[in-house]
Amino acid sequence: MKSQLITLFTFLITTYAFAQNASISGTIKDNNQNPIAGVNVFIKNSTKGTQSNSNGSFEIGNLTNGNYILSVSYLGFKTKEINFSLAKNQNLELETITLYEGNEILNEVVIEGERTNKFSRKQTAYVAKLPLKDIENTQVYSTITTELLESQVITNFDDALKNATGVEQLWASTGRGGDGAGYYSLRGFSVQPQLVNGLPxxxxxxxxxANVERIEVLKGPSATLFGNAVSSYGGLINVVTKKPYVGTGGELSFTSGTYGLNQIIGDFNTALSKEDNLYFRINTAYTTEQSFQDAGFRKSFFVAPSLSYKVNNRLSFSLYAEITQAEQTNPMFLFLNRSAPTEASNLEELGYNNKLSFTSNDLTLKNPNQNYRIEMDYKLSDTWESQTLLSKSTTSTTGYYSYLFDYGILGNDTFSRFINKQNANTQTTDIQQNFIGDFKIASLRNRVVIGLDYFNATQTDNGTGYAFYGNITPEGGANGDNPFTPEVETDSYPLSTAGVDAVLASQPVGNNKSKYHIYSVYASDVLNITDQLSAMVGLRLDRFDNEGDLTTTEDDYDQTTLSPKFGLLYQPIADKLSVFANYQNGFTNVAPQLVGNPDEGPQTLKTFDPEQANQLEFGVKTNLFNNRLNVTASYYDIKVKDRVITDPASPFNKIQGGEVVSKGFEIEINANPIPGLNIRAGYSNNDSETTKSDNNEILNRRPLEAGPETLYNFWASYEFQTGKLDGFGIGAGFNGASESFAINYESTGEFILPSYTVVNASVFYQANKYRIGLKLNNALNEKYYKGWSTINPQMPRALLANISYTF
Structure with a gap:
């Protein structure tokens, strides 16, 4: 009996082995017949799959005879499905599979494996509003990948942006209504992160x-494709969120650190219906953190569900939402006087005790926030696709906001506190319709996007007026003498809600509501003149309709603007080296102003053209050694013109004659010289100056929003690949800046924030299902500051510990 069982078992194993001996293989190329590596290839309704190698080739073995559907997908290209049949023991070799570029695939397949240059991403569908490799894009942008954030144990957005070349925080998020997000300096101009997945x-x-897949920082004026509502003359910041993928899995992560930091993150992806290609993903996080100062905290909870539904090979839908509940004490910047000399000209003279917060945990702001996005993609043909997008945002502020300002009246570097009760709300709606094409005309390849865009923003403010609430001195003194009353007062001002509410009871409550609309049409074409030479041409027609205060029509006005862009790119070595030049445009709508001598009769309303910013830039990009060395280096020159100033010939007239010039050099390097070692480095130098103005306070001086002249960042991470240390790794790096102006005016003189270099380091262990890491931020305990007419102390040394489990 035993021998019969062995014989039967051997027969079954042999039969199964022969039945599983069929296979399918092939080669995958793009529209230019270049092989594509790393393409996801899998058999639908099975667990069998692979990725193409560096030659674009793939093979899936151990298949039985039968009918199958092969799914071929790659981020930035349109998914292709191929029906095939296998006979017993058949080795089927397919003809070359050609993938056509399209929008980012909703159902991206996640396959674990080694990926070179984890700190670099070389293709995106957002920067040019159509799929374009970085090396063939005439615009410069920095990409901060999720792998880079993971290697640095990043727990906040400000630390993440330190990896973008040429970006410096001006001040942290205040949470106040209207503009409570953080401000950053980029190419000499301030910018806020206001773009999610390419939409407001x-x-x-x-x-x-926690929900960030990557951050894209676009450099230079970008109004042609994105308008002026969400961008600045220096560029814009686009946050790309995590999206559903084919499969089931997720991650749980916990990070704890100095100053009361605790953050727990959950990420789960699953199929709601595999047959219907309906996938769901949810990301959520809860974070609490205290301040290194004597008071201050921040806590937040967010949940981000997303859904992708692929109806068929032509039609797909996606839905994204992010709902945040946050509460914090607003950071107490020291606002320096912008119109009178400050007694101190640097931090040493000021005697600032940066461990003092000058607030209390009883005075907080709540910031509920919601972002929604719906997308429909329809493949019209092999060469044209329709993309319909709708996004809605709601952001609110309730609670107490205060600031400290040096009026220069009481002396001894006394800063007066003013406080109000915030109750503000901003809502936006954006609707876009894009037609994206990839076709040839007379053998010339065109990649085109033609779009319609409607944007609406409504702001409501029902906050109170600001009330005086005591004085402080930077070293820790306090008094109650109101600088705007003749008497010397000794009132006390407790930092409590009861004390503040009693003072604010006499303040008026606002009832303000304003609205504006933007109607736009735009088009952009990347034309391949030859295989090596391409040109990018774009144009936007923008109609701005300002309703202003809804209770009056006196501030209503309309403006129409044309915003062009142009770029040339030459690839001496295809897909490896490109030389480029670009012209990019940005603009700002300008409200009418009253002109005319009031002594001679009623003043009249004078209209103006939109203010313009034009950039000229040239540089090089590389993608060498099979994507192991990516370098972008460029020189740019931005000139802002048509700023409204007082007419030198008449103090009662306004003209458009103000100018600002910002120029500089940037270089960013992403390298993977050997397996396991990833390097990110960046350096920028910016020279900004107000060259024409009627305001002598700022003329021929560096604008405060320009930030430091020189910025640099470096991070290297190495993970052992073999041996007893397999999975262990270390990381180290630094970021820093030259000195910068907190104040730089003719009458006030200069207040200079010192230069700094901050060193960070980490160690980690990466196993199959989990990762453990330790991160030391500001390892040398550098005392440093940032500011924009303000003084904002930064975090001292802090230790973080993280554990993540993947399933």
Whole structure:
């Protein structure tokens, strides 16, 4: 009996082995017949799959005879499905599979495996509003990948942006209504993160990086494709969120650190219906953190559900939502006097005790925030696709906001506190219709996007007026003498809700509501003149309709603007080296102003053209050694013109004659010289100056929003690949800046924030299902500051511990 069982078992194993001996293989190329590596290839309704190698080839073995559907997908290309049949022991070799570029695939397959250059991403569908490799894009942008954030144990958005070349925080998120998100300096101009997945996505508080797939920082004026509502003359910041993928899995992560930091993150993805290609993903996080100062905290909870539904090979839908509940004490910046000399010209003279917060945990702001996005993609043909997008954002602020200002009246570097009760709300709606094409005309390849865009923003403010609430001195003194009353007062001002409410009871409550609309049409074409030479041409027609205060029509006005862009790119070595030049445009709508001598009769309303910013830039990009060395280096020159100033010939007239010039050099390097070692480095130098103005206070001086002249960042991470240390790794790096102006005016003189270099380090162990890491931020305990007419102390040394489990 035993021998019969062995014989039967051997027969079954042999039969199964022969039945599983069929296979399918092939080669995958793009539209230019270049092989594509790393393409996801899998058999639908099975667990069998692989990725193409560096030659674009793949093979899936151990298949039985039968009918199958092969799914071929790659981020940035349109998914292709191929029906095939296998006979017993058949080795089927397919003809070359050609993938056509399209929008980012909703159902991206996640396959574990080694990926070179984890700190670099070389293709995106957002920067040009159509799929374009970085090396063939005439615009410069920095990409901060999720792998880079993971290696640095990043828990907040500000630390994440330190990896973007040429970006410096001006001040942290205040949480106040209207502009409570953080401000950053980029190419000499201030910018806020206001774009999510290529569409408007506002916030009055900090952005939680737990749902971030990557961050894209576009450099230079970008109004042609994105308008002026969400961008600045220096560029824009686009947050790309995590999206559903084919499969089931997720991650749980916990991070704890100095100053009361605790953050727990959950990420789960599953199929709601495999047959219907309906996939769901949810990301959520809860974070609490205290301040290194004597008071201050921040806590937040967010949940981000997303859904993808692929109806068929032509039609797909996606839905994204992010709902945040946050509460914080607003950071107490020291606002320096902008119109009178400050007694101190640097921090040493000021005697600032940066461990003092000058607030209390009883005075907080709540920032509920919601972002929603719906997308429908329809494949019209092999060469044209329709993309319909709708996004809505709601951001609110309720609670107490205060600031400290040096009026220069009481002396001894006394800063007066003013406080109000916030009750503000901003809502935006954006609707876009894009037609994206990839076709040839007379053998010339065209990649085109033609779009319609409607944007609406409504702001409501029902906050109170600001009330005086005591004075402080930077070293810790306090008094109650109101600088705007003749008497010397000794009132006390307790930092409590009861004390503040009693003072604010006499303040008026606002009832303000304003609205504006933007109607736009735009088009952009990337034309391949030859295989190596391409040109990018774009144009936007923008109609701005300002309703202003809804209770009056006196501030209503309309403006129409044309915003062009142009770029040339030459690839001496295809897909490896490109030389580029670009012209990019940005603009700002300008409200009419009253002109005319009031002594000679009623003043009249004078209209103006939109203010313009034009950039000229040239540089090089590389993608060498099979994507192991990516370098972008460029020089740019931005000139802002048509700023409204007082007419030198008449003090009662206004003209458009103000100018600002910002120029500089940037270089960013992403390298993977050997397996396991990833390097990110960046350096920028910016020279900004107000060259024409009627305001002698700022003429021929560096604008405060320009930030430091020089910025640099470096991070390297190495993970052992073999041996007893397999899975262990270390990381180290630094970021820093030259000195910068907190104040730089003719009458006030200069207040200079010192230069700094902050060193960070980490150790980690990466196993199959889990990761353990330790991160030391500001390892040398550097005392440093940032500011924009303000003084904002930064975090001292802090230790973080993280454990993550993947399933």
């Amino acid at each position: 996505g506002l916030t009055n508080g900090t952005i939680n990086p």
